Amino acid sequence: MQALFYITAIIALAAAARVVTGVNAVHALLHLIVTLLAVALLFFMLGAPFAAALEIIIYAGAIMVLMVFVIMMLNQGDAAVENERLWLSGRLWWGPAALAAILLAETSYLVLAGGGSGVEPRPVDGPAVGRALYGPYLLAVELASILLMAALVGAFHLSRKLRGRGRTQP
């Protein structure tokens, strides 16, 4: 089981690296979906099947469909791929990447130095999460619904303005 965890984690990180360094948006999106599926599998291994299902349904389903729509809508073709390759080929990227790697090394050192306990994950099933959501976290759920409502209205407003301008100056 532990070996499975490491394999899945490595798959997730490799796909994530491909997302960050990819030049073609659709290929990067496919790698992002692989990352999300790997993270969902890790959730399942940790005994969180509800979170795993939500990760696949909402992240790999709904959010990725939105991104696919936008990428297809703004189809930029080969010129954009060439442009991205140009951006990534230079000395531009290694500075921030090295700094992020140092941050990761520091975090790893701190976590390992803190004395990792080999605690076994205890499964938490869906009903327990539901009871917590609608019990002590009811206010947070209401706030989340307000946030979603605001995002809905905001996205609708932005797209409406776009349509209006498209009509006036085609």
Added chain:
Amino acid sequence: MTDQALMALPVSHGLIFAAALFCVGLAGVLIRRNVIFMLMSLELMLNGAAFAFVLAGAVHGNADGQVMFVLILTLAAAEIAVALALVVHLFHWRRSLDMDALDEVRD
């Protein structure tokens, strides 16, 4: 669900995975100038944070970690909806997805 005897994962390794995912996403936000790629890197960062929450919830046998995961999911959905609407705007306005096209404030 998971057989407890099979699973003896050091918590620190899980936390390091979460940090690694976050750092890969952070590097992506810093090195890319294409808005679509920056948004994808943001999703990676959110996933790293969410994984840390679920891991902590699993370690303590507590539902709170997954509650936080649901809230992060809500945040990600709201963020991506508004951000993609803005991206479409940017493209119609500038004919480009380059973040550096938005530099009016400098002038």
